[in-house]
Amino acid sequence: MRNRRILGKPQYIAYHASMRRLIYSVGISLDGYIARKNGEIDFLFMPKNFSMQPFLESIDTIIAGRKTYEHGVKMGFGLRSTPQTRVLVCSRSAKSGVRDGVEFTRLSPAALLRKLSKTEGKNIWLMGGGDLANAYLKADLVDEIHLGVLPVLLGSGLPAFPGKFPDRQFILTECKSYDRGMVNLNYKRER
Amino acid sequence: MRNRRILGKPQYIAYHASMRRLIYSVGISLDGYIARKNGEIDFLFMPKNFSMQPFLESIDTIIAGRKTYEHGVKMGFGLRSTPQTRVLVCSRSAKSGVRDGVEFTRLSPAALLRKLSKTEGKNIWLMGGGDLANAYLKADLVDEIHLGVLPVLLGSGLPAFPGKFPDRQFILTECKSYDRGMVNLNYKRER
Numbered sequence: 001m002r003n004r005r006i007l008g009k010p011q012y013i014a015y016h017a018s019m020r021r022l023i024y025s026v027g028i029s030l031d032g033y034i035a036r037k038n039g040e041i042d043f044l045f046m047p048k049n050f051s052m053q054p055f056l057e058s059i060d061t062i063i064a065g066r067k068t069y070e071h072g073v074k075m076g077f078g079l080r081s082t083p084q085t086r087v088l089v090c091s092r093s094a095k096s097g098v099r100d101g102v103e104f105t106r107l108s109p110a111a112l113l114r115k116l117s118k119t120e121g122k123n124i125w126l127m128g129g130g131d132l133a134n135a136y137l138k139a140d141l142v143d144e145i146h147l148g149v150l151p152v153l154l155g156s157g158l159p160a161f162p163g164k165f166p167d168r169q170f171i172l173t174e175c176k177s178y179d180r181g182m183v184n185l186n187y188k189r190e191r
Numbered sequence: 192m193r194n195r196r197i198l199g200k201p202q203y204i205a206y207h208a209s210m211r212r213l214i215y216s217v218g219i220s221l222d223g224y225i226a227r228k229n230g231e232i233d234f235l236f237m238p239k240n241f242s243m244q245p246f247l248e249s250i251d252t253i254i255a256g257r258k259t260y261e262h263g264v265k266m267g268f269g270l271r272s273t274p275q276t277r278v279l280v281c282s283r284s285a286k287s288g289v290r291d292g293v294e295f296t297r298l299s300p301a302a303l304l305r306k307l308s309k310t311e312g313k314n315i316w317l318m319g320g321g322d323l324a325n326a327y328l329k330a331d332l333v334d335e336i337h338l339g340v341l342p343v344l345l346g347s348g349l350p351a352f353p354g355k356f357p358d359r360q361f362i363l364t365e366c367k368s369y370d371r372g373m374v375n376l377n378y379k380r381e382r
Contacts, residue, residue, distance in 0.1 A: 030336070030361065030378070031352035032223040043358070137344065145221070151363050151378055153328065155356035161222035165346035167234070170221065172342050172372030181363030183376060187221070187342055 020117055022063075024126040024133050025055065025146035026160055033157030034128055039071040043152050047178035055146070060084060060122040063112070065132035066091035069102065079127075088112070090132055109136045130162045138165040144188045145170060151181035211308055213254075215317040215324050216246065216337035217351055224348030225319055230262040234343050238369035246337070251275060251313040254303070256323035257282035260293065270318075279303070281323055300327045321353045329356040335379045336361060342372035 026034050027044045035041045046052070062085060064072075069089045072078050080101035081087045087102040090112070094104045105112060116124060126136055136142050147160075170187035177183050217225050218235045226232045237243070253276060255263075260280045263269050271292035272278045278293040281303070285295045296303060307315060317327055327333050338351075361378035368374050 030338075031354060032350075137346075147221075149376070151361045153352060153356070153359040153361070154354075155328075155352075155358065156354045159223075161344060161346075163222060163345075163347045165344070167346065168344040170342040170344070170372070172368055172374065175366065175368035175374050177363055177366035181361070181378075183363065183366050183374075185340070185374060187372070 020121055021123045021143040022113065022126055022136065022141055023055075023059070023123055023144040023146055024128070024136070024142050025144075025148075026128050026133070027148040027150060028160045029150055029152050029154040029157065031153045031155070031157075032160050033154045034130055034160045035071075035158045036154060037157055039067070039158070043150055043154060044148075045150065045180060045182070047180055047182045050148075050178040050182060050184065055125075056085075058123050059125045060086065061116065061124040062087045062127050063124060063132070064089055064127040065129045066094060066104075068127060068129040068132070073100075109139050109141055113141050128160075130159050133160070134162045134165070137161070137168065140165075140168065140189075142168075142189060144173075144186065146187075147183075147185045149183040149185060151183075211312055212314045212334040213304065213317055213327065213332055214246075214250070214314055214335040214337060215319070215327070215333050216335075216339075217319050217324070218339040218341060219351045220341055220343050220345040220348065222344045222346070222348075223351050224345045225321055225351045226262075226349045227345060228348055230258070230349070234341055234345060235339075236341065236371060236373070238371055238373045241339075241369040241373065241375065246316075247276075249314050250316045251277065252307065252315040253278045253318050254315060254323070255280055255318040256320045257285060257295075259318060259320040259323070264291075300330050300332055304332055319351070321350050324351070325353045325356070328352070328359065331356075331359065331380075333359075333380060335364075335377065337378075338374075338376045340374040340376060342374075 028034055029043060064079060066089055069079055079087045089102050089104050091104055096104050096106050126133055169190040171190050173188050174186035219225055220234060255270060257280055260270055270278045280293050280295050282295055283297060287295050287297050317324055360381040362381050364379050365377035
């Protein structure tokens, strides 16, 4: 129960820090790739009848890997923190600190989440890439997985789930198809 | 149009040899594995409100790889040809011919399908495993993909799509969720 109505105060929405959920939300090909080997994501499309808006309004923090961030910059759609959304870029090699409109951090997944959970806020979008998502999955820190499945086999690319961790059971919370055959599957971690 | 009503003969269903469709139908984990590394498929389940029957009635031939076949035998649910369904086991090493209730073949995917398409019949189930499916995908011989997606990350295993082939566009034909969070996704090749 994330948004609670407090009796007698129907307008009041309580965000409890411990309730911030980490959501790995990503578009993937039928064969489970988030991008081609070279980082290209030309196969992704946004169906006319699908909107990211409700999801974007549910988060206030984005966690992205350094490679994902740098590829975005190269492609001209670089991530930047806004008053609504804080962008954290995880890197083991880059110096920590705020620059170029984002915050670089060298914290481990567990340490970063521990820090974030001390502050109240909305949900946190684990944007990827696969290696970063994998570190969070390995540490079992992912509360939800949202997959936009595109109707194409790429044959090769960067996997959404590079793997090497034990079983993780999830519960399907949404299954819906959209224009041009995109399927949206949402899951929450069964704990 | 596979089952055609001939005008004036509504009971007559024509199966044209060239209309036999090759369907890769397989259960997969959220991270795209058809089995664990050791071949175990303990994570698969059959939702109470889902039935394989309509699919099984739409096929009369099963193509399986040797390892998939042998694993089934070891697990005690070995494949066998029946009067309704012919089982073909593909192997580059085993001797061709009928034995143990199945037909071993060393034919390439293209050659086997050419042979099958010369006879009239129902659709053909490409059962897997991943390596065999991949040979058919590489040769672009797969007409449909049916995925039963289970709500679990395995972290490692045998991939449904081991890859190394060019893009293949598909069209979503079914998207439905079943008990315990199994999602059935059917696709047909866009040609």
